[in-house]
Amino acid sequence: MDTTQLLKGVLDMAVLAVIVDDDGYGYDIVRRLRAAGLDEVGDASVYGTLRRLYSAGALSSYVVPSDGGPHRKYYGMNANGRAMLAEQRENWTHFADTLTRLLEQPQPSVPLLTIGDNS
Amino acid sequence: MSDTTTTTTKPIRDFALAVRAALSDLPADDVDDLTDGLEADLTEQAADFGDADAGVAAPDLELGDPVAYADELRGAAGLPVRGATPTLRMSVLHRLRARAGVVCAGAARRIRSTAAGAAVLDFLLVLRPLWWVLRGWVVYAVAEIFLGGAISTVPTDPVRWLVLGSFVVLSVQWGRGRWLPWRWLPGFRTVVSVCALLVLPLVLVLTAHQTVNAEASAYVDSTPSSSPGLVQNGQEVTNVFAYDANGQPLTDVQLFDQDGRALNVVIDPAITDHLLQFDAAGEQDMVVPSLLVPGGSGWNVYPLRLVASADIDYTYDYLGQASQADATPAPLPFAQVRPLVDVPAAGEPSPASSLAPSPATTLAPTQSPEPAASAAPVAEQ
Numbered sequence: 451m452d453t454t455q456l457l458k459g460v461l462d463m464a465v466l467a468v469i470v471d472d473d474g475y476g477y478d479i480v481r482r483l484r485a486a487g488l489d490e491v492g493d494a495s496v497y498g499t500l501r502r503l504y505s506a507g508a509l510s511s512y513v514v515p516s517d518g519g520p521h522r523k524y525y526g527m528n529a530n531g532r533a534m535l536a537e538q539r540e541n542w543t544h545f546a547d548t549l550t551r552l553l554e555q556p557q558p559s560v561p562l563l564t565i566g567d568n569s
Numbered sequence: 570m571s572d573t574t575t576t577t578t579k580p581i582r583d584f585a586l587a588v589r590a591a592l593s594d595l596p597a598d599d600v601d602d603l604t605d606g607l608e609a610d611l612t613e614q615a616a617d618f619g620d621a622d623a624g625v626a627a628p629d630l631e632l633g634d635p636v637a638y639a640d641e642l643r644g645a646a647g648l649p650v651r652g653a654t655p656t657l658r659m660s661v662l663h664r665l666r667a668r669a670g671v672v673c674a675g676a677a678r679r680i681r682s683t684a685a686g687a688a689v690l691d692f693l694l695v696l697r698p699l700w701w702v703l704r705g706w707v708v709y710a711v712a713e714i715f716l717g718g719a720i721s722t723v724p725t726d727p728v729r730w731l732v733l734g735s736f737v738v739l740s741v742q743w744g745r746g747r748w749l750p751w752r753w754l755p756g757f758r759t760v761v762s763v764c765a766l767l768v769l770p771l772v773l774v775l776t777a778h779q780t781v782n783a784e785a786s787a788y789v790d791s792t793p794s795s796s797p798g799l800v801q802n803g804q805e806v807t808n809v810f811a812y813d814a815n816g817q818p819l820t821d822v823q824l825f826d827q828d829g830r831a832l833n834v835v836i837d838p839a840i841t842d843h844l845l846q847f848d849a850a851g852e853q854d855m856v857v858p859s860l861l862v863p864g865g866s867g868w869n870v871y872p873l874r875l876v877a878s879a880d881i882d883y884t885y886d887y888l889g890q891a892s893q894a895d896a897t898p899a900p901l902p903f904a905q906v907r908p909l910v911d912v913p914a915a916g917e918p919s920p921a922s923s924l925a926p927s928p929a930t931t932l933a934p935t936q937s938p939e940p941a942a943s944a945a946p947v948a949e950q
Binding site: 461475476477480481492493494495496497498499501502504505516520521522523 | 602603605606607608609610611613614617638639641642643644645646647648
């Protein structure tokens, strides 16, 4: 299965998770995600996600001038973001547990009625 | 974090520009938010890429398709996909322009993928300034036809030349990307270019017709200037000789017609300084105007004087130049003519007596007699 499809649904959470302790700027966050094992994450997806989380009020942002280069736009968590991450973490854990259980112990097939079977 | 100091390369700047162009249908604030620091991020990524592949022959970061990148950006940001909700007319225009730009870039890339295509494209690019000049001229021609009132694609006076020059300069400046102070002007320039391209064949055909017509009318124009100013029985009159009542030749006689106009032997006395006249031997003499009238228009003062063919100076041009200093009185057709006779006083009608002398007295001087015929009556005196 294409992991990029999977990633789409959880990228918000992943982004929030890598900046929960340490503020970061665009490519810095991409690098952290890739270092964490999400090799296929697209940088544009990350930048777009940052923009959306910021618009949703989950992130704060500030600009840091850099020496001899263009300024950096840093993103950091705020209370709203932490609450969002906590909720998503809970949902994910529940979902992942469910799916893991499903995959490890396939449910016994429910006998289906066939058409015309009146018994 | 990498502390590698890298400079933003041109491919990255171009890529970032293309991404912004592909997002141009979004509000400017959104575009800024999405692409702020894009160059810096890409540059850093390129540096990482180079580090990871150190030693590999081509350590350049493959930037990929800017449009796809922009779509990914806007998709992740939860912004409307391009073309989803065309709410504003302006945004449609923007989108069209962006799409046209993408199509053009794609076409150019396809053409450049072959050596021959690249060569042809480069050749045409060199000819672009020629197109700019042509575009200025076509716009001038259209303006001339619709506004100038004249159907001439080529200027005929200094003012029109000035207007044409202005159009050409403007077109060239537009071609160089200058003089486009308003945002809508590049779009307007495109519209003008397309229209000019469509009208160009028409203007060329019109111009070709005008050239042919101009040559034809020039030929027609030259004809009247050589037509005689004074005609008798279809023959050109080059000089007039007047004799008084006694049959003696007169000099410096000013003649006028029934409307008071000077009776000239040339069409345009003010600018004509000589009139050709063939003498008995077939040599070209030149009749010149009288100097007694100020302004050089003494063409109605008779008899006009003559510069003999031997005195005409052909040094400077084949038409020859006659000097007034060489002018001599024209030879008289008759030394003198038959004097007039007294007409019988009114109230004494005498048919018999008046009929008898009239053929002799009135016919002889008026019938442009042959020199031999006139000599006879004079001798009788």
